[in-house]
Amino acid sequence: MIIASIDVDPQKTFTPLCPNELPVTEGDILGPILNQQSQLAKYRILTKDAHPANAVWVVDKHEDMQQPLKYPNADLTWVKHAIPGTFGFETIPELPDITDYDYVVWKGIETNLHPYGACFHDLAEKLSTGLIEWLQIKQVTDVIVGGLAIDYCVKMTAIQLQRSKHFNVYINLNACRGINPETANRACKEMRTLGITIVDNFKDLKSALTISH
Numbered sequence: 001m002i003i004a005s006i007d008v009d010p011q012k013t014f015t016p017l018c019p020n021e022l023p024v025t026e027g028d029i030l031g032p033i034l035n036q037q038s039q040l041a042k043y044r045i046l047t048k049d050a051h052p053a054n055a056v057w058v059v060d061k062h063e064d065m066q067q068p069l070k071y072p073n074a075d076l077t078w079v080k081h082a083i084p085g086t087f088g089f090e091t092i093p094e095l096p097d098i099t100d101y102d103y104v105v106w107k108g109i110e111t112n113l114h115p116y117g118a119c120f121h122d123l124a125e126k127l128s129t130g131l132i133e134w135l136q137i138k139q140v141t142d143v144i145v146g147g148l149a150i151d152y153c154v155k156m157t158a159i160q161l162q163r164s165k166h167f168n169v170y171i172n173l174n175a176c177r178g179i180n181p182e183t184a185n186r187a188c189k190e191m192r193t194l195g196i197t198i199v200d201n202f203k204d205l206k207s208a209l210t211i212s213h
Contacts, residue, residue, distance in 0.1 A: 003209065004102075004140045005041035007034050008118060008147030008154045009049050010095060013081040013088030015148075021081040021088050024149050024177045031094030033175045034146050036202055040209065043102040043138055045131065047118040047147070047157065049082035050089070050106040057114050073122045074114040082108070105129045117156030125160065132164050142168045142209060146175030151183035155191060162194050171198045172205045 178184030
């Protein structure tokens with residue numbers, strides 16, 4: 001068994017540290033929890049949203065968010081967030097330096113691309129980020145996924161990994177936070193239906209990894 005741990009978009013833009021961007025409650029406290037579960041893994045991956053300020057999906061007000069768009073690779077409106085070089089682009093406290101990770105994915109840098117999952121640059125899932133292929137090269141069998149937010153980028157990253165049929169995929173709920181309870185619960189139901197293992201905490205994660213092998 002070779003395990004990889006993925007920290008999905010653990011950036012300040014998705015925490016109360018950036019209240020005018022896309023704050024997720026308690027998003028800023030996940031550092032130690034992500035560090036703990038990474039100790040189970042041989043490889044550690046970081047993904048980061050990296051969005052231009054003039055993206056086609058940008059709106060000025062939070063109340064105008066999540067409106068449908070007709071762009072093939074940008075489906076909803078969002079306020080500006082995760083702009084490279086800003087405070088919000090930075091990772092949350094207590095995580096390693098970026099060069100201490102084994103693989104890094106930056107996603108959404110084009111003005112007309114707003115992917116959620118870390119495995120593809122586009123919503124049609126035709127343009128790979130190389131993550132799945134890198135994990136295969138490293139002979140990874142099991143992938144732990146955590147980060148922000150479980151109802152969007154964490155969910156889609158886990159689903160893309162599961163659909164590849166190359167890995168056993170695990171979600172530790174204690175290492176994730178969601179935008180709202182309804183969409184978070186719906187995301188968990190969807191992931192479980194696809195065969196992704198979802199556990200409540202680190203102890204249960206260790207047990208699940210042991211049982212699966």
